[in-house]
Every structure is written in C-alpha cells, then in structure tokens.
Amino acid sequence: MTTINGKYYLAGSSDACPALLSLSQDSGVEITAFEEVLEFREPSFRVEPALGSTPRIIRFHDGSMFETSEFEKFNALEKQLGTTSFTASLIKKLEERWRSAILSVFAVIVFCILFYLYGIPLAASKIAETVPQSMRAKMSEDTMALMQKITILRETNIDDERRAELEEIFFDAISRTNLPKDEGYEYKLTFKDAPAIGKNAFALPSGEIVVTDALVEVCSDDQLRAILLHEIGHVELQHGIRSVIQDTGILIIISLAIGDANGVSSIVSALPALLAESHYSQKFEIESDTFSCKHLQQQGYNPDDLADALQILHTGTPDMPFEDLVSTHPSLKQRLENIKENTLKVSP
Amino acid sequence: MEDSSPTPPPSPKDFPMQFHGSASEYFKIWIVNLALTVLTLGIYYPWAMVRTRRYFYANTELDSHRFDYLADPKKMLKGYLLIYTAIILYVLGMNNIISPFIGFIVIMALIALGPFLMAASLRFRHHNTSYRNVRFKFLGRTSDAYAVYWGYALLTYITLGIMFPIFRLKIYEYIFDNSSLGKTPFSYKGEGGPMYTIFLSALGLMIAIAAIFMTPIIVFGIFQSGNVEEGAAATDPMFFLIMGSIYLVYFIGFAFISGFIRAKTLRYNLSVLTLGYEKDVSFKSDLNVWKFVWLNFTNIFATFFSLGLLSAWAKVRATKMVLSSISVVSQQGDLGSHESVNETDQSATGEAAVDAMDFDVGF
Numbered sequence: 213m214t215t216i217n218g219k220y221y222l223a224g225s226s227d228a229c230p231a232l233l234s235l236s237q238d239s240g241v242e243i244t245a246f247e248e249v250l251e252f253r254e255p256s257f258r259v260e261p262a263l264g265s266t267p268r269i270i271r272f273h274d275g276s277m278f279e280t281s282e283f284e285k286f287n288a289l290e291k292q293l294g295t296t297s298f299t300a301s302l303i304k305k306l307e308e309r310w311r312s313a314i315l316s317v318f319a320v321i322v323f324c325i326l327f328y329l330y331g332i333p334l335a336a337s338k339i340a341e342t343v344p345q346s347m348r349a350k351m352s353e354d355t356m357a358l359m360q361k362i363t364i365l366r367e368t369n370i371d372d373e374r375r376a377e378l379e380e381i382f383f384d385a386i387s388r389t390n391l392p393k394d395e396g397y398e399y400k401l402t403f404k405d406a407p408a409i410g411k412n413a414f415a416l417p418s419g420e421i422v423v424t425d426a427l428v429e430v431c432s433d434d435q436l437r438a439i440l441l442h443e444i445g446h447v448e449l450q451h452g453i454r455s456v457i458q459d460t461g462i463l464i465i466i467s468l469a470i471g472d473a474n475g476v477s478s479i480v481s482a483l484p485a486l487l488a489e490s491h492y493s494q495k496f497e498i499e500s501d502t503f504s505c506k507h508l509q510q511q512g513y514n515p516d517d518l519a520d521a522l523q524i525l526h527t528g529t530p531d532m533p534f535e536d537l538v539s540t541h542p543s544l545k546q547r548l549e550n551i552k553e554n555t556l557k558v559s560p
Numbered sequence: 561m562e563d564s565s566p567t568p569p570p571s572p573k574d575f576p577m578q579f580h581g582s583a584s585e586y587f588k589i590w591i592v593n594l595a596l597t598v599l600t601l602g603i604y605y606p607w608a609m610v611r612t613r614r615y616f617y618a619n620t621e622l623d624s625h626r627f628d629y630l631a632d633p634k635k636m637l638k639g640y641l642l643i644y645t646a647i648i649l650y651v652l653g654m655n656n657i658i659s660p661f662i663g664f665i666v667i668m669a670l671i672a673l674g675p676f677l678m679a680a681s682l683r684f685r686h687h688n689t690s691y692r693n694v695r696f697k698f699l700g701r702t703s704d705a706y707a708v709y710w711g712y713a714l715l716t717y718i719t720l721g722i723m724f725p726i727f728r729l730k731i732y733e734y735i736f737d738n739s740s741l742g743k744t745p746f747s748y749k750g751e752g753g754p755m756y757t758i759f760l761s762a763l764g765l766m767i768a769i770a771a772i773f774m775t776p777i778i779v780f781g782i783f784q785s786g787n788v789e790e791g792a793a794a795t796d797p798m799f800f801l802i803m804g805s806i807y808l809v810y811f812i813g814f815a816f817i818s819g820f821i822r823a824k825t826l827r828y829n830l831s832v833l834t835l836g837y838e839k840d841v842s843f844k845s846d847l848n849v850w851k852f853v854w855l856n857f858t859n860i861f862a863t864f865f866s867l868g869l870l871s872a873w874a875k876v877r878a879t880k881m882v883l884s885s886i887s888v889v890s891q892q893g894d895l896g897s898h899e900s901v902n903e904t905d906q907s908a909t910g911e912a913a914v915d916a917m918d919f920d921v922g923f
C-alpha cells in the first residue's frame with residue numbers, strides 16, 4: 213500500500229508535524245501523525261482541487277488538514293478515492309495545457325468581437341426603443357448646451373423667406389416618408405451661424421435638426437433635401453440614443469473587465485472606447501445615407517443629390533490626423549459606393 | 561514542535577519569504593479562467609478570482625509553510641451581482657439613459673456604505689487567509705472605518721491635500737493594528753514624519769518629471785498657437801499632438817510615481833509592524849526602490865502594449881520581487897505557536913464591493 217509523506221496541521225492552532233497518508237481499509241484515508249493513527253471516511257474529509265503546482269491539501273471535518281507535495285502518489289490515491297468531481301478535473305486539465313491556453317486567448321478575442329459587433333448594437337437598439345420623447349428632449353437640450361460650449365453657435369443670418377422655403381422642404385420630406393407617427397418625434401429645423409464647424413448639419417434625438425448658414429449657402433434645394441433626409445434618418449433610426457447607450461455599454465464592460473488592473477484601467481480603457489465609438493458611428497452614417505437614398509427615390513428625386521452634397525460637405529471639413537482610424541465619418545469613397553449600390557437596388 | 565528544555569536565551573532568526581509561482585503556469589491558469597468568465601457573461605468571475613488569488617497565496621512560503629486562500633466563490637457571487645447592478649445603474653443614470661436620480665441615489669448609497677463595505681471586506685479577506693492552518697482575523701470596528709475613511713478624507717479635502725499622508729497613515733493603522741493571526745495580534749507603530757517624507761519626495765519627483773517633459777511641449781504649444789485660426793483649435797493636428805504628448809507624460813509619470821510610493825510605503829510599513837503580545841516577531845523588506853520602480857514601469861508598458869496578455873507575467877514578476885524582499889525576524893528563533901479563533905463565516909458582499917470598486921488596500 214502506498215503511503216504519502218506530508219504535513220499534518222492540527223485544528224485550532226498552528227502546530228504541525230510530519231505525517232503519513234494512506235488509504236484505509238474501508239475506502240477512507242488514514243493519517244499517521246503524533247504517533248497516532250487517525251481514520252477519516254467520507255464525508256468527513258474533502259480533497260482541495262489541484263491548482264498549478266501548489267501543494268495538495270485534504271481538509272478534515274474537525275478543522276485539521278494534511279498537505280503534501282508528492283503529486284504523483286497523491287494523484288493515484290485521489291483516483292482510487294474517486295472523490296474528484298468532473299468539473300474540477302476538467303478545469304485542472306484546461307489550466308495545464310498550452311493548447312487550451314491558446315484556445316482561450318482566441319475564445320476571448322472572438323467572443324469580444326462578436327459581442328462588440330452584434331451583442332452591444334442589438335441591446336442598444338432594444339433599450340433605445342423604450343426611451344420616451346421627454347427624455348429624448350432632455351438629451352437634445354444637453355447636447356445643444358455642450359455644443360454651445362465647445363463651438364460658437366451664433367444667430368443665423370439667413371432671411372425669413374429663405375428659412376420658410378427650407379422648412380417647407382423639410383416638413384414635406386417628413387410627411388412623404390410615411391413613417392409611423394406614434395414615435396412622437398418633435399421635428400424642428402434650426403439655423404445657426406457656426407463658422408467653427410463649417411458646412412455642416414446634425415440631428416438631435418428629439419427630432420430637432422440643425423443646419424449651418426455655410427451649408428445653406430452652398431447647397432441647392434435638392435441637395436439640402438438629401439442632407440435633411442439623411443439627418444431625419446439619424447432621428448428615425450435613433451442613432452443618437454443608440455450611440456450613447458453603446459458607448460456607455462463599452463465603458464461599463466471595459467471598466468468591469470480591467471477594473472482590477474489597478475490604476476492602469478483609466479488610461480487603458482480610453483483608447484479602445486474611442487476606437488469603438490468611431491466604428492459604431494461610421495456604421496450609422498452609412499445607415500442614414502441608405503435611408504436618405506431610399507426616400508429620395510420614393511419621393512421622385514435623384515440620390516445623386518446626396519452624393520453631390522456629400523462631396524461638397526467633404527471639401528469643407530478640416531482634415532483630421534489619423535482620419536481612417538478615429539474620424540467620425542467614414543471615407544467619402546465608401547459612402548458614395550453605398551449610395552450607388554442603393555440606387556441600383558431600388559430603381560429598375 | 562514544542563521545545564521546553566531550559567536552553568540559553570534564543571538568538572534572533574531571519575525567515576525569508578519565498579514565492580514559488582511561475583509566469584507561464586500562472587498565465588495558463590489566468591487565461592483559461594478569463595475565457596470561462598467571458599463565456600459565462602461574468603457569472604464565473606468569483607470562481608476565477610478565488611482560483612487566481614489562491615495561486616498566489618498557496619505559492620507563498622514562510623518557514624517551510626504555505627499560505628492559503630479559502631474564500632467560497634458561491635458566497636461572493638451574490639455580492640458581485642449586487643455591486644455590478646449598482647455600477648451599471650450608476651453609469652446608465654449618469655448618461656441620462658435612465659433617470660439620473662437613480663444614478664445619484666446609487667452613488668450616494670455607495671459613498672454612505674463605503675467604510676462599512678471596507679470593514680466588511682477586510683473581515684472577509686482576513687478570515688479567508690490562512691497560514692499554518694490558522695486563519696487571520698480582522699478586529700477593526702465599522703465606526704472606526706467611518707472615522708478613517710470619512711473623517712480623514714474630509715480633513716484631507718479641507719486642508720487641500722496637506723493631510724493626505726496622515727490619511728494614508730490612518731488607513732494603514734486601521735488595517736494593520738486591527739489584524740491578527742488567529743489570536744496573536746499585529747501591532748503597527750507608524751508615524752506621520754516618515755509618511756510625509758515619502759509623499760513629499762513623490763511630489764518632488766512628480767514636479768521634476770513634469771518640468772522635464774512638459775516644458776518643451778508647452779513652449780511648442782504657445783509657439784504653435786500663434787498660427788492657429790480662431791475656432792479651428794479642436795480639429796487642428798497640433799492640438800492632437802499636444803494632447804497626445806500630455807497624455808504620454810501623464811502615463812510615464814503615473815507609472816513612475818505609483819511604483820515609488822508603493823515600494824517606499826511597503827518598506828516603511830513593514831519596519832513598524834510587529835506580531836505577538838511581546839512584539840517579538842518583526843518584519844523587514846530590503847526592496848530596492850529604484851529596481852521596483854523600473855519593474856512597475858515596464859510592467860505597465862508591457863501590459864498596455866500586449867493588450868493585457870502580459871499582465872499575468874507582470875503580476876508574477878512583481879509578486880516575486882516584493883515577496884522575496886521580505887523577511888520575518890523572530891527574537892525567539894522561531895515563528896511561535898498561534899491559536900486560531902472560532903468564528904462564523906463573514907459576509908462576502910464587502911469583499912466583492914471593494915474588489916469591484918478598485919480600492920487600494922494595504923500592500
């Protein structure tokens with residue numbers, strides 16, 4: 213019969229002595245320590261699951277324990293006892309092998325990518341549907357206040373007549389989209405003189421759409437209609453709210469995931485969050501372009517107006533460094549191709 | 561083990577700490593547990609946490625006996641779920657997705673409960689740490705935790721940070737002076753003077769780093785700002801370059817200073833810590849501060865550029881350096897006999913909370 217050398221620790225004190233462990237007659241274990249033989253049968257003892265190359269431990273119901281580093285003998289004894297649970301031995305096996313370690317690296321990466329591409333956007337659009345108009349209005353107010361702080365939004369210089377014309381185009385476009393009315397968006401067209409952002413337009417979650425004087429001055433009515441439909445697309449598809457939820461989700465996950473890498477977290481989490489946000493917003497731009505294309509054609513206009521408008525807009529935006537990596541808008545080429553694709557799809 | 565023969569007075573003896581963990585072995589354990597955590601959407605996290613933490617405890621040896629970590633993951637799961645819910649509610653509230661009022665209430669509750677959770681966490685952590693089959697114990701009162709974490713934090717705030725070293729000292733005092741190994745108490749006799757020396761030299765270093773790195777950036781920035789049109793600043797490439805440099809300096813400074821403070825406080829705290837009624841067991845660390853600063857620095861960069869993959873290696877490396885610098889000195893020539901305390905299990909919520917909120921406890 214095999215005996216295993218180890219240490220026996222008494223219960224209730226730090227006293228320990230060299231001891232021998234062996235199987236007892238009736239499939240329990242026997243400890244020879246302090247010149248005595250102690251016998252334990254299940255369930256009065258518990259074998260601590262193996263962990264790396266740390267010593268193996270058996271804990272006894274009276275609080276005493278046996279510890280050994282004779283791994284091979286102990287494994288054999290463990291097998292004979294048959295006390296190891298399936299999951300414990302599976303986890304130990306996974307933790308020992310390089311193959312499973314490498315597989316784990318891939319599993320983590322693949323899971324994160326899938327979750328990022330499908331999980332978060334899906335969850336965000338489900339949550340966005342539950343947001344009431346009152347909260348959308350509140351979010352829009354906050355966004356405007358923030359815009360006011362970082363760029364200067366001055367009163368418009370466009371005369372009343374021209375504004376009335378454009379508002380007519382705007383509400384005409386909305387009414388002809390035949391979108392469900394019960395979403396409760398409060399559509400509103402606002403003009404601002406904002407040299408800092410150049411030729412530009414943006415949509416707020418409430419339904420308010422802001423266009424800059426510079427944009428109105430350089431675009432034709434048809435081009436403006438195309439841009440306005442693009443912005444209406446942002447509202448109807450709830451891109452504003454969805455992006456806030458997605459960013460928040462990414463932030464929560466990153467901070468939970470590397471929360472215990474003390475201190476490094478705040479620095480490390482900023483970069484992936486930034487990249488993630490930019491990817492999502494590029495997707496939204498394409499979605500809105502497609503929305504605009506579809507409705508332009510349904511209303512009897514030419515999607516080329518959108519393509520032209522985008523080209524005009526593009527010449528105005530200052531080129532940022534690392535354009536492809538972090539810029540909010542996808543490359544112009546990509547968007548123009550998307551418009552062409554959608555034009556072919558609808559018109560025969 | 562007992563030696564009762566009347567021998568001449570025993571001579572003091574040093575017992576070095578040893579760490580047996582290996583980076584490759586820990587990497588495999590860590591990544592498998594991480595994968596299981598991710599694939600179970602976080603449910604497995606307490607099991608993974610206990611297993612990875614136990615790896616460090618069970619590989620730490622003193623006087624040919626190992627430490628151990630005995631926490632029950634099932635008990636921690638509830639705590640984690642509670643805390644994660646709180647964090648998610650808070651973040652959602654702050655981003656206006658749910659009523660900000662809910663977020664506000666959650667954060668107020670966390671602040672109100674902070675010291676309570678801290679004390680609970682220390683009780684749980686100590687209770688589940690053992691050496692030679694004797695559990696540690698934390699005897700600190702919750703009211704004292706409020707005095708330290710609220711009182712001294714407030715004092716630090718009022719004095720514009722001048723009291724910060726005292727605040728840290730009080731935290732260490734609260735943790736160490738209330739700890740015991742079974743029934744054998746630790747005592748901590750830290751003083752304000754040395755704490756001020758540590759934090760003032762850290763501040764000096766920080767200013768020096770900032771001066772060396774920031775001056776060229778600021779000069780460059782002022783020089784450039786003359787050429788930038790009004791309003792265009794936010795999208796100007798120069799703006800990104802300058803922001804990037806400031807970020808990098810912050811990163812370097814952080815990596816440097818955090819290592820310095822950790823090494824210095826570890827050395828000091830151990831030098832004023834004793835164990836036993838007669839205070840006959842003392843501690844010391846001969847950790848080389850600059851070697852540790854360099855290690856901490858390289859660890860942060862390696863973790864960052866490997867996207868976290870090297871964090872397992874970094875953790876083993878740091879633990880090895882810190883633990884092998886520590887030795888326990890006994891006036892009696894042995895580490896004594898310690899009786900354990902009978903007690904019921906501690907609640908795990910505090911532990912989960914502190915872990916989730918990333919508090920920096922002790923060393």
Ligand SMILES: [Zn+2]
Nearest residue numbers: 442446497500
């Ligand atoms: Zn857009």
